[in-house]
Amino acid sequence: MSTLRFQAIKETLNRQPIPVTEPERRSSIFGKHVFNKSAMRHHLTKQAYKSVMSAMETGTKIDREIADHISTGMKDWAIQNGATHYTHWFQPLTGSTAEKHDAFFELEMSGEVMEKFDGGQLVQQEPDASSFPNGGIRNTFEARGYTAWDPTSPAFIMGTTLCIPTVFVAYTGEALDFKTPLLRSLQSIDQAATAVCKYFDKNVSKVVATLGWEQEYFLIDSALASSRPDLDLSGRTLLGHASAKGQQLDDHYFGSIPARVLNFMRDMETECMLLGIPVKTRHNEVAPNQFELAPIFEEANLAVDHNSLLMDVMRKTAARHHFKVLFHEKPFAGINGSGKHNNWSLSTNTGVNLLGPGSTPMKNLQFLTFFINTIKAVHDHEELIRASIASASNDHRLGANEAPPAIISVFIGSQLTEVLDQLEKVTDGKLTPEEKTDLKLNVVGKIPEVILDNTDRNRTSPFAFTGNKFELRAVGSIANCANPMTVLNAIVAKQLIEFKKEVDALIKDKKLKKDEAIFNVLREYIKKSKKIRFEGDGYGEAWAKEAAKRGLSNNKTTPTALKAKISKKSIALFEELNIMSKIESEARYEIEIEEYAMRIQIEGRLLGDIARNHVIPTAIRYQNTLIENVRGLKEIYGKDFKKIAHEQMEIIEEISDHIAKINKGITDMTEARKKANNAKDAVETAHLYCDEVKPFFEEIRYHCDKLEILVDDELWPLTKYRELLFTR
Ligand code: ADP
Ligand code: MG
Incomplete structure (x- = not known):
């Protein structure tokens, strides 16, 4: 008799839910383990506080003397909250997070013991970088890299360690992590989008990208999981006959959350609350033992950090509840795999969601501007988007009739399609007063109600507009969101820069009014980007044929898909926006291919x-x-x-x-x-x-x-x- 298997089953059958304690109100503990604004106000001098705020909001540099004040305040707060160690927390290209813990504890030459953490230690560290992937950037004899504090993502305490979010770069300056290019892309989109916003509202001085991810995962009893070497080492089952009953009856999806799982979720969510991760939704997913978790959306850099952190919290909490959490996109053949929808939008410092329809025709023209520019950007760079979500594990999912195909297309719903169809007919050049009125009343003015009506949500589309945001649905469940988010920010930033140039040229050279110029440019974008729009069934064979006819790429495997990362066009895009140099783009390609x-x-x-x-x-x-x-x-x-x-x-x-x-x-x-x-x-x-x-x-x-x-x-x-x- 096979002992391990039967022992594991017996162990699983004997499990009881692990008791958890939850606070009466979640709001009472939210962010308690985060060095957030309120903690900073308490623990920092006025000057230090102002300096961090300005670094967060406008990216100003923090000078060394102030850094000493900040580190002292941060250390005091951390020790008060039970921390004994600190670490620079970063996201190397291995896909998980990295940390090396140092104690605050110091022994002076005199034999005196003290707790130390100075500005230098806060701002920059030099981890042994030789074992992280670098794509040939660093020679082994110069295997040096350093981590540098990212003040836009607050420090937090995990267990007894103060974690300081940092970027990770080579000594020669090239990025070795996910965060660095993401931050640069956020800067690009901020500049490009703010400039365009000025057409509509002079008060806009900053635009941030927002991200709300939805994390799918499986939970398997830890004893059962360890009885499978394939699950243990590769994250998926490489063999195994289908179970007679799988997900046919949808009884898991509509059933209640199992007791042991619910306790895991409650425990994990409490930890998330302490860490300031605003988790909100939890439910069963389609496949047996598959679940989903979604937070309230946040500024994209913070949201990316929170997703990485969450995955870590989930792994640790799962172990406490005798579960193994599987983030692999396809742990089991024959039943659904897992993804991570990335809901993306742009938001101004004046509180406007640029992909949300507004209450006046002008606000809606602004909405249309960002909406159409995003579609145009996806049209121009569809292969790069596909490349940004490519991985060995995600290949199992894309195009497997449960997830979007490997063909990138945009779904916008029938009503917005109609709006774009009408805009396509806008007169070339100057508009008559009648046409302007008609556009205002019957096209642009109608948008709010149309979108509210737009309940048709095509689940088979990889990039769908869902009322007030775009949803990139092809991201893999194990992926770091930074990769696709960097690409999305970059391509939209580039597109907006071009848009502004074209509109300004029409105003200057053709003497068009601002709104006329905008309508004119948008009309051309609608025409040029038509082929990326698809409203039908993305799972069908017919779409693959139609997409081929339209000249859209269908890169089914990772090695083929990744090539777009080093195409002339992509390298130029990243170089132009100062997001990645040619060397950095090539290094990433190399790492991923390996x-x-x-x-x-x-x-x-x-x-x-x-x-x-x-x-x-x-x-x-x-x-x-x-x-x-x-x-x-x-x-x-x-x-x-x-x-x-x-x-x-x-x-x-x-x-x-x-x-x-x-x-x-x-x-x-x-x-x-x-x-x-x-x-x-x-x-x-x-x-x-x-x-x-x-x-x-x-x-x-x-x-x-x-x-x-x-x-x-x-x-x-x-x-x-x-x-x-x-x-x-
Ligand atoms: P589903 O796609 O499962 O139907 P929803 O449509 O409710 O779910 O979207 C869920 C996600 O979208 C949430 O994580 C939410 O925070 C996020 N979201 C909502 N508005 C925005 C926005 N403006 N920017 C980014 N994400 C957003
Ligand atoms: Mg979704």
């Missing part, structure tokens, strides 16, 4: 190991039982035994057939891996892993899964799908 190959390599090795060490020996053991049985029958029945032993003999052969195919598959796959490893460069390696290695997975899995349903259940060593998904 990561892709490594992930497929790990999965290949794992699958080979499991199939040869677990599946084949088990199948042989069962086959031996059958052989024993047949031999016994022969002994009793003599030459007539075949009539009785017929079925057993067939199974014996079937088993041999599957074993042979598995074995051959693994041998061939190993050969393919060798070829991939010896390819001329990382790019070719990644393509070979994708095209030559990965296809063996399906083949090997197919035969393993067949054996799973042939072999005596008692012998099967790997916890089965029905047990992983339904044992609670």
Whole structure:
């Protein structure tokens, strides 16, 4: 009997919900572990407080002397709240967060003990950077990088450690993390959008991008998860026969949240409250043991930090509740995978959501301006958006009829389509007074009511307008949102800069009025970006054909998709906006291409190991039982035994057939891996892993899964799908 599997099941069946304590009111603890404005007001001198505020709001530099004041206040606050250590918290390109803890505790030469944390330690640190991915930016003999404080995201306490959000850059200045380009892109969109806002409201002096992510995930009992080496090491099951019952009945989606899970959620949400992560919504998702969590949206940099932090909190809290949280986009074949919708918009310092319709025609013209420019930006850079969400794990999801396809398109709903259709007919050049009135009354003036009516939400679209924001739905559940958000900010910033140039030119050269010029430019954008708009079923085969006709890209795999990151156009875009240099763009491409190959390599090795060490020996053991049985029958029945032993003999052969195919598959796959490893460069390696290695997975899995349903259940060593998904 397979002990680990049955032990795990027994352990799971005996679990009780872990008791949790929650505050009476969540609002009473919100942000208690964050060095937020109120904590700063208490613990900083007036001058220090003003300096941080101005750094946060306008990006001014904090001088060293003031930094000393800030660090002292921050340290006092942190120690009062139970912190003993501090760390620079950053997001290297490994995909998780990194931290190295240092104690506040210092021993002076005199033997005196004190608690120390000065401005220098707050502002800059030099972690040992040699083990983080850098895409060839740093030579190993110069493997130095430093972390620098990002005052726009407040410090917080996690456990007993004060965490200071920082950027992570090479000594030579290149970004080695997700945050640096994101911050630069936020600066770009601020400048570009503020300039455009001035057409409509001179009081606008700052625009921030906002992000509200929705995090999907699976929860599996930790004992069950550890009984599966594939889940443990690759985050997904590489084999496993489908459970007879999966998500067909939708009973999980509409059912109540299981008791153990609910306690996990309450515990995790309490931690989120303390950390100032404004979580709001929780519910079951479509697949068994799949759930979702969504916060109130925030400024994008903070929202990105909060998502990274949340994933960390979830992992830790899950362990306390004897769960393993799976962020992989496709942990189980045959049932839905997980994504992370990124709801994105732009908001002014005057409190206006630029993608929300307004109450006057002028405000709606502003809305249309940002709305149409965003569509145009996506049209011009659809391949870059696809590249920004590409990963080995997300490849399983995109285009698998549960998530948007790998083709990027924009959905806006039928009513806004009508508005754009009318705007497309605006006269070239000067408008007559009648046309202006008509536009005001019947097109621009009508928008608020239309959008309220617009309840049609196409779930199959990767980029959908949902009333007051765009929703990028193709982001993977394990991804850092910074990547797609950097791209979105960048392409819209570039687009807005061009828009402003064109409008200004029409005003200056053609002597058009401001609104006439805007209508004229928008008309052309509507025409030029038409092919990116799609209102139909994004899952259908028909769309793939239609998209090809329209000339839209359909980059199905990561190695192909990533190329857009180093296209001339993308490199120029990032350089022009000072978001990434050519070296930085190329380094990121290199890192991601290498990561892709490594992930497929790990999965290949794992699958080979499991199939040869677990599946084949088990199948042989069962086959031996059958052989024993047949031999016994022969002994009793003599030459007539075949009539009785017929079925057993067939199974014996079937088993041999599957074993042979598995074995051959693994041998061939190993050969393919060798070829991939010896390819001329990382790019070719990644393509070979994708095209030559990965296809063996399906083949090997197919035969393993067949054996799973042939072999005596008692012998099967790997916890089965029905047990992983339904044992609670
Ligand atoms: P769903 O897509 O599941 O139907 P909603 O439409 O309610 O959910 O959107 C949920 C997310 O959209 C939330 O995380 C919310 O904070 C976010 N959101 C709402 N308004 C904005 C905005 N202006 N900017 C960014 N995100 C927003
Ligand atoms: Mg959504």
